Amino acid sequence: MPVRSGIQLSRKLGQKKQRPLEAEQHQSPPDGSQTPSPKEPRLGLPKTLGPQYSIYFSNHPARLGLDFFDQPAVSLARAFLGQVLVRQLDDGTELRGRIVETEAYLGPEDEAAHSRGGRQTPRNRSMFMTPGTLYVYFIYGMYFCMNVSSQGDGACVLLRALEPLEGLETMRQLRSTSRKSNTGRALKDRELCSGPSKLCQALAINKSFDQRDLTKDKAIWLERGPPWPREPAVVAAARVGIGNAGEWAQKPLRFYIQGSPWVSVVDRAAEQNAQV
DNA sequence: TAGCCGATCCCCT
DNA sequence: GGGGATCGGCTAA
Numbered sequence: 637m638p639v640r641s642g643i644q645l646s647r648k649l650g651q652k653k654q655r656p657l658e659a660e661q662h663q664s665p666p667d668g669s670q671t672p673s674p675k676e677p678r679l680g681l682p683k684t685l686g687p688q689y690s691i692y693f694s695n696h697p698a699r700l701g702l703d704f705f706d707q708p709a710v711s712l713a714r715a716f717l718g719q720v721l722v723r724q725l726d727d728g729t730e731l732r733g734r735i736v737e738t739e740a741y742l743g744p745e746d747e748a749a750h751s752r753g754g755r756q757t758p759r760n761r762s763m764f765m766t767p768g769t770l771y772v773y774f775i776y777g778m779y780f781c782m783n784v785s786s787q788g789d790g791a792c793v794l795l796r797a798l799e800p801l802e803g804l805e806t807m808r809q810l811r812s813t814s815r816k817s818n819t820g821r822a823l824k825d826r827e828l829c830s831g832p833s834k835l836c837q838a839l840a841i842n843k844s845f846d847q848r849d850l851t852k853d854k855a856i857w858l859e860r861g862p863p864w865p866r867e868p869a870v871v872a873a874a875r876v877g878i879g880n881a882g883e884w885a886q887k888p889l890r891f892y893i894q895g896s897p898w899v900s901v902v903d904r905a906a907e908q909n910a911q912v
Numbered sequence: 913t914a915g916c917c918g919a920t921c922c923c924c925t
Numbered sequence: 926g927g928g929g930a931t932c933g934g935c936t937a938a
Contacts, residue, residue, distance in 0.1 A: 774923085775922085778920055779920095876931090879929090
């Protein structure tokens with residue numbers, strides 16, 4: 637049982653975010669096997685990166701709670717690296733991927749954020765909700781991107797790439813049926829989740845996931861990743877696809893695991909300054 | 913392998 | 926009415 641509510645903790649920490657709507661919509665993606673492919677390189681088992689599991693608001697023993705998500709966007713973007721995103725399909729199939737790349741969007745002052753200038757619209761309402769709320773939006777007429785609300789109004793973290801761990805064949809099916817042209821070529825493991833919209837396709841995440849709460853939802857949650865065998869270097873690089881955001885386009889607000897083959901875009905120049 | 917560019921439609925102004 | 930936190934096919938080197 638929770639010992640304190642999300643609102644209570646949010647107030648305690650000085651936040652003003654709103655409670656997310658309970659989204660009970662679920663979709664019915666196709667099923668597939670969960671056989672992991674041994675062909676792609678792996679970084680090895682990750683190690684614990686922070687505090688222990690939160691049992692607050694949890695219906696799953698390993699699920700991370702509000703105490704994890706309630707931190708500023710930059711530190712949350714870093715904290716996400718190594719954690720495992722879990723998607724449970726309607727038939728019970730669980731898809732797992734370790735987060736290897738994120739981007740921080742800081743809120744009203746961030747010219748590249750949808751919440752720039754304090755803009756709050758029906759589309760980006762979830763950016764202003766309780767930390768841990770999903771902000772899923774539709775882009776370029778055919779893709780979705782998934783963010784997680786962080787501490788601070790209008791601030792969030794974009795999930796850009798995962799290392800697929802479990803349910804790879806299901807992910808491959810979901811990705812294949814989503815692609816605009818079907819050449820029949822089987823996608824390589826590296827192509828499953830190496831981009832913000834790719835991972836949404838691979839995990840069957842669409843607009844119905846907007847405003848869901850990662851600390852409570854039955855179909856998606858975050859788990860503490862297992863320890864890294866060796867502390868990885870984290871690269872801080874400019875965000876991707878930010879064209880007209882002035883100085884904000886160059887700020888090092890994208891974070892990824894150096895050397896990971898699962899990252900979407902590698903920035904060699906930024907890697908010169910990689911830090912642990 | 914890198915760079916270019918079209919697809920496609922919701923959402924904001 | 927126009928832009929966009931992307932993706933993937935095609936072409937050139």
